[in-house]
Amino acid sequence: MVRLNKYLADCGVGSRRECDSLIEAGQVKVNGKVASLGQTVADTDRITVRDKRIGPKQKLYYIMLNKPKGCVTTVKDDLGRKTVMDFISNIKARLYPVGRLDYDTEGLLLFTNDGDLSNRLTHPRNEINKTYVCRISGILLESERVTLEKGVVIDGVKTAHAKVKILEQDQHHTRCEVTIHEGRNHQVKKMFETVGKEVEFLRRVAIGDLRLGGLKRGEYRFLNDFEVDYLKNM
Numbered sequence: 001m002v003r004l005n006k007y008l009a010d011c012g013v014g015s016r017r018e019c020d021s022l023i024e025a026g027q028v029k030v031n032g033k034v035a036s037l038g039q040t041v042a043d044t045d046r047i048t049v050r051d052k053r054i055g056p057k058q059k060l061y062y063i064m065l066n067k068p069k070g071c072v073t074t075v076k077d078d079l080g081r082k083t084v085m086d087f088i089s090n091i092k093a094r095l096y097p098v099g100r101l102d103y104d105t106e107g108l109l110l111f112t113n114d115g116d117l118s119n120r121l122t123h124p125r126n127e128i129n130k131t132y133v134c135r136i137s138g139i140l141l142e143s144e145r146v147t148l149e150k151g152v153v154i155d156g157v158k159t160a161h162a163k164v165k166i167l168e169q170d171q172h173h174t175r176c177e178v179t180i181h182e183g184r185n186h187q188v189k190k191m192f193e194t195v196g197k198e199v200e201f202l203r204r205v206a207i208g209d210l211r212l213g214g215l216k217r218g219e220y221r222f223l224n225d226f227e228v229d230y231l232k233n234m
Helices: 004-010 016-024 115-122 142-150 187-193 225-233
Strands: 028-030 047-049 052-054 062-067 096-098 106-112 130-137 163-169 173-180 199-207 220-222
Touching: 004 016, 004 028, 004 047, 016 028, 062 225, 096 115, 106 115, 115 225, 130 187, 142 163, 173 187, 187 199
Parallel strands: 106 199
Antiparallel strands: 028 047, 047 052, 062 106, 062 220, 096 106, 130 173, 130 199, 163 173
């Protein structure tokens, strides 16, 4: 048994003080009867607030996966291909990937059953930065790097300003770090195509300041409270 105001607060109705006010106003019922302050309830009781059924708040999960190449970012694939869900196990909740990574792109992919956070991270108006490390064919000239940063036209639409940093290069390849806040289909690859370069390898290493770190390919971990708070407030 638990005090009614705590039960309501745990269900996300409001603070305990706010829940007490609802109880005092006669807006809370237990098994069809108007509740009273200090009342205790069990999980089997039918509890309503303003005649709307209230149940225990769903446990929320926040997970980071280092997605490997060769799998699709979807819950289920009609073609029978391996999906990112094949790497998440032993969690009794309906999880969904936040955004997507292409079949042959690897790196940081988040999963949650927190719909509000998922919408926040994926909605274009919030302009959440995503950082990638890529290896491209040939040498990236400084003029080409600047062109990419200023924005290029792909699929008839100019990309937003980006940040492109050359990490290292030789006669045959250039390794770059690219930060964008858009999420258009194959965007990084198409950006480099406009300057005549082919992306041979692509990995997402960060969302905002949340970084992939040393997580191995195909492994996942739960985010800590600090990381979850950061994502909710970024």
